[in-house]
Amino acid sequence: MSITGSKTDGVAVKLKYGMVxxxxGSFIGDVHRRAIALDGKVDLVAGSFSDVPDEVYETGHELGLGxxxxxxxxxxMAEKEAAREDGIDFVVIVTPNFLHYPVAKAFLEVGIHVVCEKPLCFEVAQGEELKKIADAKGCLFGVTYTYTGHVMAKQARDMIAKGEIGEVRVVMAEYPQDWLIESDEELGMQGAWRTNPxxxxxSNCLGDIGSHAENMVNYMTGLKLxxxxxxxxxKVAGRTLDDNSQVLLEYENGATGTLWCSQIAIGNDNALRVRIFGKLGSxxxxQEDSNYMKVTKKGEPTQIYSRGTGAVGEVAGAFSRLPAGHPEGFFAAYANIYSAFAAAVYDKAAGKDVDxxxxxxxxIDMGIDGVRFVxxxxxxxxxxxxxVDF
Ligand SMILES: NC(=O)c1ccc[n+]([C@@H]2O[C@H](COP(=O)([O-])OP(=O)(O)OC[C@H]3O[C@@H](n4cnc5c(N)ncnc54)[C@H](O)[C@@H]3O)[C@@H](O)[C@H]2O)c1
Structure with a gap:
């Protein structure tokens, strides 16, 4: 890795990443690439884009890689990139779930920082092992719970931490979709592996999208299950894994809640919604209206907070990219995760203590929590x- 010292020399050098x-025809890898490119701080320089060799070269050449x-x-890739003077600073893992653990492990073991898609892995013990290796090798580890990147999710987290809605009593989280309404034979590549244990x-549904709902409650409230x-x-005949799940929740502070996720709820695209009810407000x-958030303080009319306005505090506002009314969305949420991760990589390279x-x-702790939840x-x-106890 070559960035060490680049910032301390007063010369801003771009970070380099590789993708697995x-x-x-894949979905989320391309979203990551576009989101990372938004800030222009990190370049894609290496990749193992598929388990089919021709596809690795097809995508690599399309993206201008030699x-x-x-x-x-x-x-x-892990071995050769670690050995290069100009090797990647971090790897992005956007494979089907079963590969997250071995791929992350391979890169951590050669000292390369990791950003990995959710769910982090299959077993809690695997997640804890990854954390141990990351700590031992001094590696950073981000898990792309995308929706935490939204400015309004950060605003909710900040307001709840400051006690603005009082102690949380009830949470209601839901993530309905309808794209798995057909039988497994009719699903494309994304559906085929998701429904294969x-x-x-x-789990399919809980692991794929219930994990986002669980994470959003955790991110916004800090509550411990x-x-x-x-x-x-x-619900769909012939399928092995869940496609519609409901969970009752009880938290350590006595708050209770419900989480529903579904891939067969006709009429829903990516309708993640999180409602948090405190003693003083809600x-x-x-997610599909992520530039806005409803806030109701006890005894007062409901207010609609708008991203990019003075209603949003400094902590969340720092992640806002556009004036209010010019919508930000999924790409910006990912970009916010990557800009934060890049800042940590720079600081680590400069020898700073990175919390x-x-x-x-x-x-990675959120990633492990998500695996425990599933x-x-x-x-x-x-x-x-x-x-069951959590
Ligand atoms: N955070 C989010 O909002 C979000 C959204 C969608 C997907 N995801 C997660 O992203 C991951 C990928 O999902 P997807 O929908 O993009 O899947 P996909 O099926 O569209 O793409 C998976 C890609 O991995 C490649 N691959 C398979 N085996 C490989 C190997 N051994 N080496 C290198 N590449 C290999 C495939 O060729 C394919 O290009 C999943 O873990 C999923 O849960 C997260």
Whole structure:
């Protein structure tokens, strides 16, 4: 890695990243690439974009990379990039779920920082092992819980931390979609692996999108789960994993809540909504309307906070990119995660102590919490939807 000292020399040098996954026809890898490019601080210089060699070269050439930095396996990429004087500063992992753990491990072991998609891995023990290796190697680790990058999600987190809606009593989180309404045979590449337990994990729906809802509550409120009770349904005939799940939640402070996620809720695209009810007020955040947030203080009319206006405090406002009324969205949310991660990489390279949490990107601890959540839901469901301790 070559960035060490670049900032301290007073010369701003761009960071370099490589990507595993994100080949032809894939979804989220391309979103990451476009979002990272928004700030112009980090360049894509290497990739292992697919498990099919021709596809690695197809995507790499389309993106302007030469064969020297294209790798037909992620193991080769980790080894060769670590050995290069101008090797990547971090890797972005955008493969199906089953590869997150081995790919992250391969890069951490050679001392390369990691940004990984959710869900982090299959087992809590795997997540803890990754954390241990990251700590031992001095590596940073971000998990792309995308919606935490929205300015209004950050505003909710800031307001709740400051006590503006009082102690949280009730949470209601939902993430309905309808794209898996068809049978598995009719699904494209994204649906095919998500509904396969070997590639997706113990859960499809809860792991894929319930994990976002759980994370948003955790991110906004900081509440710690005490126990939960899950009912995971498979509504489409012939499918193995859940496509509609409901979870009752109880938190350590006594707050209670409900989480519903579905991929068969006709009429819904990506309708993540999180409502937080405190003693003094409530917050209502809807992902598809992420430039706004409803806030109601006890006894007062509901107010609509608008991103980019004076209603938004300094902490969240620092992530706002456009004037109010020019909508920001999914790309900007990812870009906010990456700008925070890049700041941490620069500081680490300059020899500073880096407290990852303080940069504002989702950390490996959130990733591990998410894996624990999915597994506890499966344990509860498998035992007949009983309450299980978190
Ligand atoms: N944060 C979010 O909002 C969000 C949204 C969508 C997907 N995701 C997550 O992103 C990940 C990818 O999802 P997707 O929808 O883009 O999947 P996808 O099927 O569209 O793409 C997966 C890519 O990984 C590649 N791949 C498979 N095996 C590989 C290997 N051994 N080496 C290198 N590349 C390999 C495939 O060729 C493909 O290009 C999943 O973990 C998913 O949960 C997160």
């Amino acid at each position: 996954g994100g080949g032809p 064969d020297e930095r294209l790798y037909v396996t992620y193991q080769e 070997k590639l997706s994990g113990r 005490k126990k939960l009770c899950a009912k995971m349904d498979t 917050i209502d955040f809807v 990852e949490e303080s940069y504002g990107y989702p950390t 597994n506890k839901c499966c344990d509860s469901n498998d035992a007949g939807s009983v309450w």
